[in-house]
Amino acid sequence: MAELHIIGQIIGAGGFPQNSLFCKWGVHTGGAWRLLSGLKEGQTQVDIPQTGDMAYWSHPIDLHYATKGLQGWPKLHFQVWHQDSFGRCQLYGYGYCHVPSSPGHHRISCVTWRPLGSWQEQLAQMFVGGGPQLRSPDLIYSGADRYRLHTEAMGTVELELGIIMRHFDKYGVES
Amino acid sequence: MADSWNTDTGEAVYRSRDAVKNLRIRVRIEKVTSTAVLSQHLQQQVLSQQDRGDIELETLTSGGDNEEELVVGWQEKLFSQYEMELFQSEAACQTPLDRQYHTEVKALNKSKGRRNHRIFTYTDHDRYTSCLPFHQLQHSTDLLTSTKSSPTFLAERMASVRHRRQDRRTMDCSIPKSKIVNWEPTEEFVKGSHVVNNAMQTMHIMGDLAPPGRLGQKDNEYLLVTIKTDGSGTVIIKPDFNKGKEPYRIVTAGEKREVWRLTVENVCTAMQPEEQEREQNMYKDLYVRHKEYLNSLVGQDFEMPPAGILRYLMNGEIVSAKGFEYDNLYIHFFMELPNNWSSLPFQSLSGVTQTCRAKTLGKENVAFFSYPFSFEAFYMSEKESEESVLQWPVIYFKVLSLDSWQRYRTEGYGYLLFPATPGKHTITCHTWRPLQTGTGSALRRFFIGGSPELEDHSYVRIPGTFKGERLSRFGFCTETTGSVTFNLHCLQQARAFVDATMLKKRRQKVFDQLGGFSQQGAVCTILEAFQRARRKMHEARESLPRDLVNTTSQLQIESSA
Numbered sequence: 001m002a003e004l005h006i007i008g009q010i011i012g013a014g015g016f017p018q019n020s021l022f023c024k025w026g027v028h029t030g031g032a033w034r035l036l037s038g039l040k041e042g043q044t045q046v047d048i049p050q051t052g053d054m055a056y057w058s059h060p061i062d063l064h065y066a067t068k069g070l071q072g073w074p075k076l077h078f079q080v081w082h083q084d085s086f087g088r089c090q091l092y093g094y095g096y097c098h099v100p101s102s103p104g105h106h107r108i109s110c111v112t113w114r115p116l117g118s119w120q121e122q123l124a125q126m127f128v129g130g131g132p133q134l135r136s137p138d139l140i141y142s143g144a145d146r147y148r149l150h151t152e153a154m155g156t157v158e159l160e161l162g163i164i165m166r167h168f169d170k171y172g173v174e175s
Numbered sequence: 176m177a178d179s180w181n182t183d184t185g186e187a188v189y190r191s192r193d194a195v196k197n198l199r200i201r202v203r204i205e206k207v208t209s210t211a212v213l214s215q216h217l218q219q220q221v222l223s224q225q226d227r228g229d230i231e232l233e234t235l236t237s238g239g240d241n242e243e244e245l246v247v248g249w250q251e252k253l254f255s256q257y258e259m260e261l262f263q264s265e266a267a268c269q270t271p272l273d274r275q276y277h278t279e280v281k282a283l284n285k286s287k288g289r290r291n292h293r294i295f296t297y298t299d300h301d302r303y304t305s306c307l308p309f310h311q312l313q314h315s316t317d318l319l320t321s322t323k324s325s326p327t328f329l330a331e332r333m334a335s336v337r338h339r340r341q342d343r344r345t346m347d348c349s350i351p352k353s354k355i356v357n358w359e360p361t362e363e364f365v366k367g368s369h370v371v372n373n374a375m376q377t378m379h380i381m382g383d384l385a386p387p388g389r390l391g392q393k394d395n396e397y398l399l400v401t402i403k404t405d406g407s408g409t410v411i412i413k414p415d416f417n418k419g420k421e422p423y424r425i426v427t428a429g430e431k432r433e434v435w436r437l438t439v440e441n442v443c444t445a446m447q448p449e450e451q452e453r454e455q456n457m458y459k460d461l462y463v464r465h466k467e468y469l470n471s472l473v474g475q476d477f478e479m480p481p482a483g484i485l486r487y488l489m490n491g492e493i494v495s496a497k498g499f500e501y502d503n504l505y506i507h508f509f510m511e512l513p514n515n516w517s518s519l520p521f522q523s524l525s526g527v528t529q530t531c532r533a534k535t536l537g538k539e540n541v542a543f544f545s546y547p548f549s550f551e552a553f554y555m556s557e558k559e560s561e562e563s564v565l566q567w568p569v570i571y572f573k574v575l576s577l578d579s580w581q582r583y584r585t586e587g588y589g590y591l592l593f594p595a596t597p598g599k600h601t602i603t604c605h606t607w608r609p610l611q612t613g614t615g616s617a618l619r620r621f622f623i624g625g626s627p628e629l630e631d632h633s634y635v636r637i638p639g640t641f642k643g644e645r646l647s648r649f650g651f652c653t654e655t656t657g658s659v660t661f662n663l664h665c666l667q668q669a670r671a672f673v674d675a676t677m678l679k680k681r682r683q684k685v686f687d688q689l690g691g692f693s694q695q696g697a698v699c700t701i702l703e704a705f706q707r708a709r710r711k712m713h714e715a716r717e718s719l720p721r722d723l724v725n726t727t728s729q730l731q732i733e734s735s736a
Contacts, residue, residue: 001475015536034472066469069478070666073490075547096547098490101664102598111495111543113531119579146546147505149529153495153543171477172672174597175665 002168003036006063006074006099008161010044013080013112014054015155016092021055022046023157024079027063027099028138030072038063046083054158061161070173074099077137078157080112090129093154094137100163102175107160113151180424180436187415193446195376195404198249200412201442202294202399204382204425205242207434240387245294246442247380249402254280255295255383256391272300293390294399297379375403375411384427384435397425400439416441482670482714485554487568489593491663492548493528497541498657499586501576504542505530506659508572510550511633516568518552530577539657567593571632574606574659582624587656590635593665600663607653674706 006027013021026041044057065074078095093112100106116122117132125131168175247253254262254276261267262280283289357364380402385395403411414423414437422436446454480486496504509525512518526548533540552568570593574586587606594600609627610616620626633639637646 001470002477032478036469036472066472068474068476070486070488070668071478071549071551073488073549073664073666075490094545096545097492097662098547098549098664100599101490101666106599111545113529113543113545116532146529147527150503150532151529152532153534153541167477170673171479171668172670173666173668174672175667 002067002171002173003166004065004067004074005164005166006038006061006065006161007164008061008159010057010059010061010078011158011160012047012054012056012058013155013157016080016082017154018082018084018092019053019055020046020048020083020085021092022081022083023057023059024081025059025061026077027074028077029065029074030069032069033065033067033072033074036064036066061159073101076110076159078110078112079137080155080157084129088129091131091133094134095157100161103163103165105160105162108158110157110159112154112157114154116150116152179421181414181417181421182424184414184423186411186413189410189412190408191410192408195408195410196249197443198402198410199246199442199444200380200400200402201244201246201440202380203242203244203422203438203440204294204384204399205436206384207436208241240292243291243293243382245291247294247296249404250298250376250378251296252276252279252298252301253291253295254283254289255381255396257383257393257396258295259283259289260391293383295381295383297381299376299378375405378402382425382435382437384425384433386431386433394429395427397427399425399437412439414439479670480553480668483556484669485556486668487552487554487593488666488668489550489663490547490666491550491661493544493546494660494662495541495543495545496531496574496657496659497533497536497539499533499540499542499574499576500656501578501584501586502533502540502542503530503578504533504574504576504586506544506546506572506574508570509632510552510568510570512552512568513566515557516552516554516566518550522551524550565595567595569593569633569636571635572604572659573629573632574657578624584620584624585626585628587659588629588632588635589659591661592636594663597665597667600665601660602663603658603660605658606656608656610652610654612652674703 010023010025013023022044024041024043029035038061040063042059044059047055047057049055063074075096075098078093079091080093080095082090082092084090091114093114095110095112097108097110100108115132115134117125121132165175245253258276259280262273262276263284265277268274268277360368378401379398380400381396382399383390383395384397385392389395401411401413417423417438417440422438425435425437427433427435493506493508496506506528507525508527512524518524526546528544528546531542531544533542535541554565570591571588572591573588576584576586585608587608589604589606591602591604594602609629611627616627629635631638631640
């Protein structure tokens with residue numbers, strides 16, 4: 001039985017059209033993984049930067065996993081949302097990335113994209129906001145249905161993670 | 176005779192796993208007066224002349240009001256003369272703590288009185304504990320030599336900051352979810368909420384160093400010892416224990432500058448060795464039980480590949496594509512496994528990303544895919560085949576664009592070789608697309624869409640049909656297009672790595688000592704050979720049919736019986 005510690009923070013996000021942003025994040029693992037301690041999903045606060053483009057959250061991630069196998073390595077998913085001055089929330093992007101598998105300190109930039117609708121919906125989105133969202137974000141992990149989506153590129157989520165692996169070398173894993 | 180004293184009055188930090196309520200400190204103060212000096216001198220003389228048989232002089236003890244020795248426990252409240260007088264009257268009591276002190280003082284007055292005289296304490300609960308630094312700020316020596324320096328704004332604010340007590344640590348409880356922000360804080364609220372959350376409990380041992388007969392005035396209180404602890408076993412004592420060295424010196428301010436000597440000693444009772452052993456056994460038990468609990472959650476085993484097989488696991492994502500001619504890009508990729516490589520049957524070896532409209536970042540148009548994929552392959556090492564170098568799998572991909580008018584164009588072809596070393600890799604692959612000379616194909620590509628495609632994707636790297644020594648692509652026209660970025664995290668697992676790491680660890684110890692051939696090295700090699708033989712025997716045993724194993728075990732039992 002090997003253990004994995006993921007300790008780090010979601011620093012913030014930048015490169016989006018507007019910058020009053022918050023993020024919903026979560027970690028998805030395979031069946032052989034067991035979460036021993038820590039919260040595996042959460043939502044950051046809304047950050048409205050006064051200068052500059054990047055919204056900073058500094059949201060902590062502290063997870064301790066135990067696993068019986070290498071399959072189903074943890075993956076992070078993000079949903080970046082925008083809250084405007086009227087309090088309306090609008091989806092700004094989905095992002096997916098793997099948790100690194102080598103021990104040490106990693107600085108990760110996870111890029112995000114947003115689904116696009118028809119041109120009428122895009123016009124409406126420009127004025128009123130809103131826009132299509134995925135019915136179930138978990139479908140992305142199977143990968144088979146992605147080709148049906150038409151998306152546009154949005155900003156980037158920055159995070160830094162420290163990875164500590166225990167007992168993996170006892171089972172002959174090199175990382 | 177010069178009076179020597181200890182000038183090192185810095186803090187000392189001690190760590191202990193014991194409960195802090197077992198702390199006991201003996202504090203001794205004595206005034207340096209002429210009689211004290213004289214009596215010391217006489218005592219020394221008497222001691223050195225004892226063999227002469229003279230009459231023993233009873234030395235002049237300077238005792239009474241000029242010295243005191245006291246054993247103080249943790250947070251033990253000892254009242255000063257001033258406090259005794261203050262708390263005698265009920266009218267002075269404002270807080271419940273004051274009222275409690277009032278009852279204690281009354282009880283003390285009824286019984287034999289307090290056991291301390293000059294030395295008293297301020298515990299963590301007293302209101303003087305937090306304002307002591309401010310008090311000292313005004314009276315103690317300043318940091319600078321200039322006489323007229325008043326404390327700065329920051330110093331004043333820090334002195335009035337309340338040190339939050341340990342038990343009121345609001346770590347992860349009772350933070351009200353609704354009203355987190357107070358939009359109009361009052362001055363009281365601001366002062367009360369700016370706490371230093373280092374969760375230290377403080378205790379001051381003070382001495383009333385007034386001339387005899389004039390005790391009970393606040394001006395003559397001097398700080399003798401400060402003890403601070405936090406909840407996790409750190410004890411900070413300022414000044415440190417004397418430990419047999421010279422005592423500290425306190426000079427009183429005022430018209431008569433008197434000198435007092437301060438000695439601090441640690442008189443905590445030491446733990447019995449049996450108790451220590453019992454405590455250590457308890458800790459060991461606790462850790463073992465926690466480990467067993469963790470094991471029970473997941474299980475002891477870990478999935479290993481069969482012997483002689485390398486498992487290569489790659490978790491990656493296609494991050495982005497940039498620098499392409501048209502918009503609405505998607506990537507179609509597949510993996511190719513060379514000889515000796517295999518994968519599981521349900522493993523999907525190809526994929527298509529979503530179609531992404533690019534945005535302008537800097538000078539280029541970039542499309543974000545953020546497409547995670549996971550790939551697992553097995554390599555079976557054949558025996559002693561010298562000719563074939565280890566070939567790693569390859570991902571071939573092509574970038575295509577499909578716009579709203581259903582025009583479909585190829586934008587580029589590329590390949591990515593799996594990295595040989597495990598770890599994190601960020602790889603940017605450049606792509607090209609085949610060109611047909613002549614304006615016809617360019618016009619067709621622009622208006623209708625449709626461009627030449629490769630029939631055999633592996634042509635990008637080394638065509639599958641290639642046999643020979645030199646690969647020639649002469650005559651093939653291409654145009655450089657953009658680049659695609661991949662993030663790869665690679666893991667490799669094999670049974671052979673288990674032995675390798677053990678070997679590395681053992682070897683390190685050997686090289687530390689002598690290096691090369693040594694007795695330990697020889698012992699290590701013998702051990703390794705034994706392990707290998709044992710493993711071979713196990714494997715051989717597993718492959719034997721069942722009944723053969725049973726008969727051999729029966730034979731063994733009979734022979735031993």
